[in-house]
Amino acid sequence: MQLNDEKKIRLEYRVEPGCLGPQGLSHIEDFCRYANKHIKSPYYAQFLFTPRYDKQKSERQYSVNSRNLSQVQAKLYFDHFQINIVEFEEQLDELLSKAIDLYFKR
Template sequence: MPSDTKLCVLLRVEPGSLGPKGLDHVEDYCVVANRYFQKIHNHLITWNVVPRYDKTLPEIDFFINGKHLSSEQANKMLVLINKDEDSLETEAMEHVSNLIDKYLGHQY
């Protein structure tokens, strides 16, 4: 699918999710996360992972060609990968959480 017709998923990560010094790490984490996310559903989705400095903004937004999509419009696109907005957000947040653990070097 041409990149101009791909679904752009804007994923906002709160600095606090990276711990008490998250503000010091969130920008660098987003660089790493962007590289990681570009491999997920890349035939349909272009990801943009950014810090969520403004908590009034949602954690996830959907766009095509720079135009914001409603939930209904996003869900119509997500059907192509057997997802809906909720399941994609759940999947994305699991990836974010796992990647934060790896980024911070947590050992379990």
């Protein structure tokens, strides 16, 4: 199944510099570039990893066709594909953890 880009759910995942350790602030920009290149999005989604400098903004922001979605709307989107959003987010967190390990081992 192939979706065109405007029908895919887009997840902007704002990564906390602190998750990269005490020197995270000096690594966060480069790590986000690394994550964008190495963490592959599923067919129904597009991932965008960005630094989270502003704590007022949520860690995850879902959107479709440039329109932000509430958590309820995002859940409905995932329900359409018979995907549990909580499990999806947990798996993505694991992928991010592995990417952090690989980033520092390169």
